[in-house]
Amino acid sequence: MAHTPQIKIPATYMRGGTSKGVFFRRDDLPEAARVPGPARDKLLLRVIGSPDPYGKQIDGMGGATSSTSKTVIVSKSTRENHDVDYLFGQVSIDKPFVDWSGNCGNLSSAVGSFAIASGLVTNVPQDGMAVVRIWQANINKTIIAHVPMTNGEVQETGGFELDGVTFPAAEVQLEFMDPAAEEEGGGGAMFPTGQLVDELEVPGIGTFRATMINAGIPTIFLDAEELGYTGAELQEAINGDPAALAKFETIRAYGAVRMGLIKETSEAVGRQHTPKVAFVASPIDHTTSSGKHLTAGEVDLLVRALSMGKLHHAMMGTAAVAIGTAAAIPGTLVNEMAGGGERDAVRFGHPSGTLRVGAEAKLIDGEWSVTKAVMSRSARVLMEGWVRVPGDAF
Template sequence: MAHQPQIKIPATYIRGGTSKGVFFRLQDLPERCQVPGPARDKLFMRVIGSPDPYSAHIDGMGGATSSTSKCVILSKSTQPGHDVDYLYGQVAIDKAFVDWSGNCGNLSTAAGAFAIHAGLVDPARIPDNGVCVVRIWQANIQKTIIAHVPVTNRQVQETGDFELDGVTFPAAEIVLEFLDPSDDGDEGGSMFPTGNLVDDLDVPGVGTFKATMIAAGIPTVFVNAADIGYTGTELREAINTDPTALARFEAIRVAGALRMGLIKTPEEAATRQHTPKIAFVAPPQDYTASSGKQIRAGDVDLLVRALSMGKLHHAMMGTAAVAIGTAAAIPGTLVNLAAGGGERSAVRFGHPSGTLRVGAEAERVNGEWTVTKAIMSRSARVLMEGWVRVPGDAF
């Protein structure tokens, strides 16, 4: 039996924030994968090593977590006033699909850096030394992201002393601005799809919970930790080793997706695992982060734990951080109340790996809350570059 040889595709493996993924320039992909469709999805699944019934990604570039099962495509922007178009695919680990329904905030950091690395930014816009402002069009959600990328000798400055909880080594700081993150773009709805800052969310077979459902950064369902039997200090093992807990969180997520109008039937949630996110919040208290670092109640405004692709995240998704910052800025949401209430333009929250600060500018216009931008700092570093290989018949 004849077998197809492997093919080589130019690719770069990059850490962005607390995630990492395989980055491609659109023009480097095989021709049939340069357009959306089954061929592109199959290619990305094979690159990552999915679907993998062993949940190990031994035969691929993935790391068998939601933070490391990601592919990104960048190209020169088709949008006026932007440098690059950035398209993000969240690859399922043990199922055969790629979710294109949302953004990855962490890899948005790497998108800005990769745009320069890959020659997609006009050289005239790159300073000899200083900060290059990369204008990114996030194609999944039709939003603008501004990345402030440090450069030295016209090259991305990757090393530095900026420390990010959840990332082992320091690197150079990249500041991200998420412009007009008040809805998730493809749905075109309001920031609060139900029209309320807090709802009673009925979850069949589980119960009824107070919930803030917000579409900012990424659609997110927030519930109070105490209402579901948690303290907000939990680490991954406490949730991810408990199948009953994971099933309950998925039921809450599905109920929230239905109330937010993201899906029409519960069955649709199986093919939309990336969104919405589910998170639980609590007032500040002391806890020990996964690294052993002691987090004091006085270090943070509130505690947040969030799930991504059905598992508790080891730190915090960047897009969920935007949702947290936005909700914290709006008096009366569960996030705002957990942080002590009142008006605020920035919040520092505790997550399983440590703390993170995110700012948001919120205002009320004609009775509706809007957010003009959310800001946070991350870092990015190229881990490997060259070619990724896949069997020629994989897609």
């Protein structure tokens, strides 16, 4: 009996922020997978080890969480004033699809490093800071990565500490330019409903105050107290409660319809990556997932966010952009929980600790505009070489 051999594809396994993913140069992919379509999706599913009814991704590179079931494709950019194009694929763990509807802010921090190390960007200093201009192809936005260089190579080690990541590394600053997302059906508006705070009616569950914003990634912010939470919950409090997860998914589906991202709530099952749903609260003293005691005075507000149907262990980078943007705009739920008023930066608490993000917001002709959001992450190569998949997998 003939057997199809495995093929090997050049790949790099990287941590970016609090996420991990498999990075590819587009031109290293098999020809059929260099363009969008079923072949590309099937290949990436097999690389990560999905769909897996056991929910473990044992037969692939995935780590069985939304933070570790990720893929990135990078290529030289033909777009003016950009170095590389970056495409992000969020791979479902238990279903056979790859969600291309949004960006990953955490893995964005690794794109510049990968581009330099893989030879896609060559005009960089021997020492100092390399500036890599990235076109984020999922949402058609520019990200500017400031990547430290030492002796002609990307510097990955350093003393920058990021809550949610065990070891320190080199700091990579990211600028998300004009981060208000232009989503299909959303009209490109930062607040697609036209309101800073809406009454979101969810049949069978209730009506909730919600700030629905397109910035970094489409996000629905809710008041933790209205949901019966304090905002200091850790993963098990939510992920160990099937009724709570079902409630959040239903809220997310109805919010997606209100934001114009989908026409019917039934479509939400095929769009797991966006929008995100998060709940916010005023600060209280509490203990993080690492056992560290966090006092109310150390942060401006508390935020808990769900990704791919589960509470995130820290904070998605794109959701952090949404938090920073909403916090900068008086009248949103996020701004309210942070104490109100005008601000150009916010420090928020998440399950693993804290994160600071800045945003520049301006009111122009009655419409809010954000020119950029800024935050720091870190990134490093974990493994490089080839990833192998059966030749008939795609």
